[in-house]
Amino acid sequence: xxxxxxxxxxFDNINEGIYxxxxxxxxxxxxxxxxxxxxxxxxxxxxxxxxxxxxxxxVSVSVAVTAFTEKKKVSVVNNVLTPKGYHYRQLATATPxxxxxxxxxxxxxxxxxxxxxxxxYQQAILYExxxxxxxxxxxxxxxxxxxxxxxxxxxxxxxxxxxxxxxxTDSTVLISGETGTGKEVLAKYIHRNSSxxxxxxxxxxxxxxxxxxxxxELFGYTKGxxxxxxxxxxxxLIEAAHGGTLFLDEINSLPLALQxxxxxxxxxxxxxxxxxxxxxxxxxxxxxxxxxNLKEGVLAGTFRADLYYRLNVIPLELPPLRExxxxxxxxxxxxxxxxxxxxxxxxxxxxxxxEQLKAYDWPGNxxxxxxxxxxxxxxxxxxxxxxxxxxxxxxxxxxxxxxxxEIYPADWEAFYQFDPEHFSLKAYMEFCEKHVLADALKRxxxxxxxxxxxxxxxxxxxxxxxxxxx
Ligand SMILES: Nc1ncnc2c1ncn2[C@@H]1O[C@H](COP(=O)(O)OP(=O)(O)OP(=O)(O)O)[C@@H](O)[C@H]1O
Numbered sequence: 001x002x003x004x005x006x007x008x009x010x011f012d013n014i015n016e017g018i019y020x021x022x023x024x025x026x027x028x029x030x031x032x033x034x035x036x037x038x039x040x041x042x043x044x045x046x047x048x049x050x051x052x053x054x055x056x057x058x059v060s061v062s063v064a065v066t067a068f069t070e071k072k073k074v075s076v077v078n079n080v081l082t083p084k085g086y087h088y089r090q091l092a093t094a095t096p097x098x099x100x101x102x103x104x105x106x107x108x109x110x111x112x113x114x115x116x117x118x119x120x121y122q123q124a125i126l127y128e129x130x131x132x133x134x135x136x137x138x139x140x141x142x143x144x145x146x147x148x149x150x151x152x153x154x155x156x157x158x159x160x161x162x163x164x165x166x167x168x169t170d171s172t173v174l175i176s177g178e179t180g181t182g183k184e185v186l187a188k189y190i191h192r193n194s195s196x197x198x199x200x201x202x203x204x205x206x207x208x209x210x211x212x213x214x215x216x217e218l219f220g221y222t223k224g225x226x227x228x229x230x231x232x233x234x235x236x237l238i239e240a241a242h243g244g245t246l247f248l249d250e251i252n253s254l255p256l257a258l259q260x261x262x263x264x265x266x267x268x269x270x271x272x273x274x275x276x277x278x279x280x281x282x283x284x285x286x287x288x289x290x291x292x293n294l295k296e297g298v299l300a301g302t303f304r305a306d307l308y309y310r311l312n313v314i315p316l317e318l319p320p321l322r323e324x325x326x327x328x329x330x331x332x333x334x335x336x337x338x339x340x341x342x343x344x345x346x347x348x349x350x351x352x353x354x355e356q357l358k359a360y361d362w363p364g365n366x367x368x369x370x371x372x373x374x375x376x377x378x379x380x381x382x383x384x385x386x387x388x389x390x391x392x393x394x395x396x397x398x399x400x401x402x403x404x405x406e407i408y409p410a411d412w413e414a415f416y417q418f419d420p421e422h423f424s425l426k427a428y429m430e431f432c433e434k435h436v437l438a439d440a441l442k443r444x445x446x447x448x449x450x451x452x453x454x455x456x457x458x459x460x461x462x463x464x465x466x467x468x469x470x
Contacts, residue, residue: 177318199244
């Protein structure tokens, strides 16, 4: 291990503020960057205790206290009021270090001021050297090969659990759900987790082709089977799924004539090319997906009842995204990460954007969310880390009306991006004034104390409180 002096020197040269707490929350180490951030001497800092910072109003949320309680690594973005009365916003991560008895022995905390991080990031962009910053875009094949499934909601977790169980069998699975809810993703997940995973999954969208072409694609044909047929003939997709999985997407669009033909294949596991005499034995597992209620199709006479019952062995229903809102934020950050890699950018979604995404009903479900995140990223202002855009132009006024603006007041650019049309120096100054006043009133038990904190008189506090409806 390197010598302690060298280690101290290294820690003091790290740009992020670092401090270590003992199990009681006492500060037992801090590096230079941390002292600079809070404007304290080492002696002052080493007298602090993390459990006392919130009651004393120095931080809005204590990452260390949260990590002590949850006994796991935690990151927060919070506001800090330094002993010198100066305010900043930081990203802090606390990592517990456990003793042999499993109790938290020490807490390592790393902090970075968001405004300085943004400046460093901005400078890096200004001095950007293409050869060092360029990240090769992921090729579509690589990204599609191993699809990640985000499933934070209890509903999705239950579906994945059932899917993993049924994957082990050869039963037919009927996946239903609105468009864009992830039916194809789920079908691939079942295939990947089945004993057929090394064989191909052959996918066909029954709505994508007219009846005659679909029939030729599914069953294949022999040489000269019809005008325009290839001289060599062509194997069908059912054959191609031999040993693997056949995935029929939008099976509700399978024409009635083909439904009967396909039912026979499903029951006998034998298929015959168009124009052929001989049938071929085919070993495949069927997964089907529908974005319409097949039972209603049966009642309306557009879907054969016998095929419906043959398909509906294991039904899995994917709920629309609006019924599993817990998945919205993780999906949005997952897609942002995906597109950041693809477009070689570094961005995060602001809390306000996430709130707006969570409030929206997503008629196009996950596919729509993915597209919105891509648009947010590519249209976001260069040089700022957080994406602050107002989503009303993308999602519609009604969709986002219910959320309240939450903006870091020192960042006027964010304020401008949030509402460029109504931006003015006066509007921004009033916004800051309101924010500072609300903050002071939260910290102080009386308007007199708030007046003392803000070095103004109490009548001004009362007047402005009324003006801003606080
Ligand atoms: N749980 C998930 N985690 C991550 N990405 C997902 C998830 N579900 C869906 N997606 C992504 O959302 C998009 C739409 O998913 P998919 O094509 O599977 O939906 P679908 O229900 O089959 O849609 P359609 O009915 O229109 O065929 C895809 O880009 C997919 O990768």
